[in-house]
């Protein structure tokens with residue numbers, strides 16, 4: 001390991017600009033002559049639009065234009081497309097209703113877009129928006145999964161009877177039924193995965209710009225994947241060919257999934273910029289983010305686990321209803337299917353699994369991927385259910401996990417749910433976590449807490465996730481409308497400095513540092529001589545962006561492959577320069593040497609030769625030193641690990657305090673441990689947020705969003721979480737050259753069940769066996785009261 | 795109708811014609827181009843907008859520019875001395891107290907005010923002080939470490 005190479009905790013290159021206020025986020029950008037857009041949004045969850053009167057708004061001070069759905073339709077603007085088509089269990093395609101950028105006939109959730117007011121200032125646009133008069137005929141909404149599935153429920157879409165988008169299944173149902181017939185024990189659970197609002201601290205923003213001289217459009221936007229936005233918006237919504245459309249996502253203030261999707265506002269400002277021939281800027285206020293950013297999770301599940309007399313898992317049977325919201329967001333259909341059911345084996349050898357998922361339309365904001373996306377839902381379900389199984393069988397929670405772990409010598413391991421794991425050592429991560437968490441000393445700590453009047457509990461989660469999604473051919477066969485490779489372009493300049501153009505996008509992950517470390521490691525170039533360029537379709541050849549913890553496993557691999565090509569070409573040039581055979585050239589630490597001699601030349605000299613090819617093998621080699629690689633992975637990667645949470649519950653108030661949190665994650669090879677630990681910290685805080693604090697609530701009757709601001713939606717604050725004990729165990733991914741697996745989501749995936757298992761453990765002596773997320777003081781207190789009432793009655 | 799406001803921002807005298815309803819953060823970002831101060835919410839909760847007015851941390855989304863007339867304002871852009879970071883900025887860099895960077899200016903400005911009031915804050919005091927600053931990326935772990943270290947180097 002070198003000081004700046006793989007494995008070094010290098011300080012981040014991007015920090016200086018962020019710490020001095022010199023980052024450039026989308027809202028920091030202003031274009032000459034810029035106008036401001038304000039979106040008129042529906043105050044109703046479901047209503048027919050009888051008429052929209054924009055006259056008064058059009059005449060308001062500073063207003064340049066007001067557009068409605070009719071204006072977009074007249075210009076042939078298409079709907080916002082969905083990027084994944086799920087086929088249901090009868091072979092029928094999912095119901096895929098239209099998603100117009102501005103709706104003209106019926107609003108389907110609070111916050112649905114109806115019109116855009118464009119004015120000289122943001123205040124003028126906002127003021128004039130008040131004057132847009134929409135005549136609504138209110139309808140009763142279906143605001144939850146349960147409401148939407150009731151007989152006679154309001155229909156969100158006529159083309160989706162019963163509000164079902166698809167009814168999908170995976171696995172051998174007959175084999176599962178047979179295994180249940182043989183079971184000595186059955187553990188079952190009803191579980192809700194609470195709906196969350198991602199809340200990246202930078203609100204979404206977009207600026208459309210049009211150059212009448214060239215006919216070129218530019219969209220500045222808060223995106224995790226600008227090329228995907230260019231493809232979706234250019235091809236499906238605005239019919240702008242790629243070569244006339246630049247999408248630039250500059251510094252982005254967090255994404256967590258919510259900035260993957262193509263949103264209507266991006267298309268609206270781009271189209272309006274062309275129409276008005278002036279730049280148009282839109283920046284969401286936080287209350288708009290709450291009602292227009294895609295939400296996450298929102299599953300209702302019944303699951304059963306069949307076990308034999310020794311506590312070995314025989315079969316798992318899962319039925320899940322998943323909320324899609326009112327429209328299908330870009331990747332929504334894939335989340336409760338391919339990113340969920342495929343994970344249901346977890347770290348266990350369960351031989352038979354059957355999963356049935358119904359996706360349900362409701363009059364709520366669309367639901368899509370949020371940090372973890374499908375995998376936290378699968379993990380929460382499994383890890384809660386395994387604790388229930390431990391209780392039902394009387395086997396210790398740790399022991400039942402050990403008995404069912406996939407052994408470390410069983411890899412590659414084919415699960416019954418399609419995926420094949422490449423590597424892992426679940427006993428090792430468990431052992432390390434138990435040691436770090438001082439699991440064995442728990443009873444002593446429990447006693448000590450009891451003396452202070454506190455109920456102390458400890459919980460565990462031995463999770464597995466799949467990321468680095470995935471071979472394009474595989475995802476294509478199950479409905480993805482995109483490929484999931486990544487690209488990298490490496491330009492070695494004539495004096496030996498390096499620019500990398502990567503299709504991955506960094507919005508907090510620190511790629512400018514990590515990717516530079518890869519270059520320093522492979523090419524022997526100092527860190528400060530490497531520039532990482534990302535986020536701009538005008539500079540980066542192509543890219544699928546950053547989500548699903550894929551940047552290093554897929555984007556990093558593309559970078560390695562491009563550097564391999566640089567080294568291969570460099571060897572040819574070096575062989576020529578040193579009059580040696582190419583086969584004898586070795587490359588290490590930035591120097592080409594002839595093996596067995598002291599002849600040597602540097603990458604910089606080779607680069608200079610490539611650009612000034614006076615003494616150069618010009619018949620065989622083109623000048624220049626720049627290479628590109630696209631990498632399409634051959635499998636998912638499978639990080640896993642063990643999280644241990646210790647809590648104290650105040651029985652008088654129901655307040656849960658997380659007093660210890662230990663995470664031991666196997667994310668494959670670690671390039672920068674400082675960054676990796678930071679990713680785990682952030683993910684765990686979000687997981688604790690889901691488990692104890694956060695929940696999106698809609699009023700059942702009216703469909704109003706009750707948690708529409710930071711006053712009502714409880715974000716984790718510094719005093720809600722402890723300092724974390726984070727470390728890693730390493731088994732290498734076997735199918736990418738770095739052996740990396742991905743770390744972005746493990747924290748949010750592994751932690752919620754550890755927290756809830758700890759809370760239930762704390763309350764178990766009172767007879768509480770389950771508690772729903774978020775385990776708020778009110779819920780915990782009620783559970784305690786109910787248990788005590790029951791105990792008194794018995 | 796517009797009004798004229800005068801103040802000192804990062805040591806420079808500035809004067810601007812603004813609408814009476816203009817917030818301090820708007821003045822900073824839109825009139826003065828100081829975009830290091832961010833806006834993360836509309837309910838005065840997130841703290842991305844924290845600056846110092848007359849040496850104390852305030853949420854610039856919650857003050858009218860007019861209320862700061864005649865005041866001394868320091869923003870994140872006013873902390874470093876050329877390429878030399880303020881000790882609190884340096885501590886955030888050293889301890890990886892930032893990821894996406896969006897909450898960071900507010901965190902740093904808030905942290906400096908804490909240390910000005912309490913030179914050796916405990917972990918609990920740091921966490922409680924940060925009640926008004928939300929970070930979605932870091933889980934606070936490294937922010938708390940950074941503030942602890944920053945407090946030590948500010949004292950030294």
Ligand code: FES
Nearest residue numbers: 834839840841855
């Ligand atoms: S912008 Fe959120 S508190 Fe000021």
Ligand code: FES
Nearest residue numbers: 893894897929931
């Ligand atoms: S670093 Fe992203 S919100 Fe704090």
